[in-house]
Amino acid sequence: MIERPYDGCGKCLLGVRRLSRMKPATSSPERQREDVLTAAASVGGHIIGWADDWELSGAMDAVTRPKLGPWLRDERGPYGGLVAAAVDGIGRNAVDCLNTGYKMRDEGKLLVTYGHEGPWDLNDTTDENRFTMEAWGAQMELRAIQRRNRSATVKTRASRTPQGETLVRFPLRPGGDGRSASQAPTARSRASASILASSRRIVDSAGQDRFGTSGSTAVPSRSSRAGGASATHSLTASRDYAPARTAQAVSARSVTRGCRTPADPAGPGPARGVPAESEDHPWTLPDAV
Template structure:
C-alpha cells in the first residue's frame, strides 16, 4: 500500500486478531533467483492491505509444490498447531500454499473452519470460502497451479526419457562421482570420479574385502561418522554450494551404494543399468570405482555375511573388547563416576555369571594407566614393523570381461522374459545380440586367465606410523584388534598385574594380521 512502511508490518503476536503467518515456498533456490525477496514484499503488501501484521515466517525452500502443506518442514508445524497461536496465513499467491487442488482446499477450509484469515497477494481482502464466488475463484487458482505442476512434471519426464535414450545423465550424481559442465548451469558435458568421495568408497571396499568377518557396513558407517566424513546427502549439498545438514552415515545407505552397479560408472534407471540400443551393453558414463570382478566379490562379502551375535563396542576407550579378566576370563568393562577417573573392571560376578562366581576381588585399574602400559608395550614389540595390507586383485581382466558379458546376456534374457522384445523386429535384434554375446563369451572363456583373489602388499608405513596417525580412540582400538592383541588384567594382590599377548599365539606372525 502506498504510504505504508512495510518494515512496521512485522511485529510479535499481540492478540489483535490479525496476527498472520507469512508463507513462502520455492522448489529450487539458485544464486540468481530473486523470488524470496519478491515473495516477501508481496506478503507484506498483502498483509498491510487487510490491516494485519506478520508474526513470523514459514519459509520452505527446496520444497516442491506437490508436498502437502501439513507435512512441509516450516509450515506443517503451524498447521498442526505445534508452534503457538496465529490468526491466519498470508502468501504471495495460491500456488505458494501448494500446487495441488486438494491440498490447497484443505488448507483453505481449515482456515475457514477455525475462523482464521487466509490472504494472498492480488486478491482484494481475505478469502471468504463461504462465499461461492470466492470459493470458485480460489478453486480455479488452485486448479491452475495444479495444471502448471502437471505440465512441469510432463516436460521433466519427457526430457529425462530423451536424455536417457541419448546416453546422458540427468538428476543427481551418485556418491563418488561428479558432473562436469563447461558452462555454469549448462548441460552435463561429462561425468568424472570425485577425487575425495571416490577414495572414501574405495577405502571402505578395501577394508570390507580384506576382513569381511569383522568389517561391516555398520562398522564402516560408524567409522566414517567418527572421521567427520560428509554423508552422501551432505556431500551433495556442499558440492552444489549449500550448507551441510549434519546428517550421519547410515549402514543401509552405505550398503546400497556399495551394492549398486552405479559404482561401475553405468548410467542407471530404477536401480538398473541402462542398456545401449546398438549393442545391448550397459551405457558407461565414465570409469568405475572398481571393476566387475571386484563388484561381485564385494557383493558376495556383504550379502553372504551372517550377523554376529555380539556387537563391537564403540565407546571411547582403547581396551574395551581387548582387555580380559585374569580370573574369570570375561571381557572387562569401563566404570565411570563423578569422583574418580574411568577404570577398567570386571562386572561378571555382579551380573550373576556362573563362571565368575569366584572372581573376587575383581580386578580394577585406572583406564589411562592401563592404556599407557599397553601402548608402550605394543609400540615396543611391533612399532618398527612394516605393515602389509590385504587387497583384492581382480586378475588379468579376463574374469572381469567374462562377468561383464555374462551380466549383459542375463539382462537381455530377463528383458525378453518380461516381454520387451516380442515385436518381430525387436525379436530379430534380440536374437542377433544374444548370439553375439554368446560367441564373445565363448571366446573369452577360452583365453587363459589369472584368477582374482586377495593378495598382500607392503603399505610403506610402520605400525608406529599408523598408530600415531590414527584419528581417534576407535581407530587405535581397531589396530589392536587387527593385530589380535589381548590384555589380561589381574587384581592388585596378584603377583602379576597385567599380561599382554596376541590372540593367535606367539607362533603366528602378528604382521600377517594386516
C-alpha cells in the same frame, strides 16, 4: 511496524513462502517477501513469523511441510491466519490447497494472498469458485512441469548424453562426415607420422649433444653427466641415428650388460674417481626406482 510479535489482535498473520529450487541468481524469495508484506498491509495485519519451505515441491501437502506444517498442526503457538504471495504458495495440489483453505475458514482465521482484494471468504460462492480455480490452475502447472521433467529424463537417457552437455561434431572437410578428428583414419595416420617425426628429431638432437656434430669428439650431454634418462642411453637408437664413427665409439665404450662407462670430459675412457669394470667388481645395473 509490519513485523511484530503476536498480540492477539486477530490479524497476526504467518508469512508463507515456498520455492522448488534455490539458485544463486534467483530473486523469488525477495519478491515473495515484498508481495507478502504488501498483502498483509492491505488488510491491516502484521507478520508474526515466516514459514519458509525452500527446495520443496508444491506437490507436498501443506500439513506435512517442514516449516508450515507445525503451524497448521497447532504446534508453534497461536496465529491469526496465513498470508502468501499466491495460491500456489499454499500448495500445488487442488485437494490439499482446498483443505488448507477450509481449515482457515472453519477455525475463523484469515487467508490472504497477494492480488486478491481482502481476505478469502470461502463461504461466498464467488470467492470459493475463484479460489478453487486458482488451486486447480496450480495443479495443472505442476502436472505440466512433471511431464516436461520426465520427457527430458527419457531423452537424456536415450541419447546417453550427460544433462546440460552437448556433443558437437565438426566435419574434417567440406562435405565430409561428421566424425570427430580423433575418429577419422586419416587424422590418426597424420598424428602418428607427426609423433614419429618429432621422436626422430629429439633422438638426432640428443645424439649431436652427446657426441658432437661431427661425431669425432666424445662430449657427454647434460643428461648423461647428471645420470638422467635420455635418448643417448639407448644403444640401438644411437647406432641407428648417429654417424658411423659415432656408432663405433658407442660400441667400444659399451659394457656387456648394456650400461656404458661414464666418459671423462677430457677424453674417452673411464671417468676420474670411477673404477673400471673388472672380474672382481663387475658393473651392475641400478635398482629399479
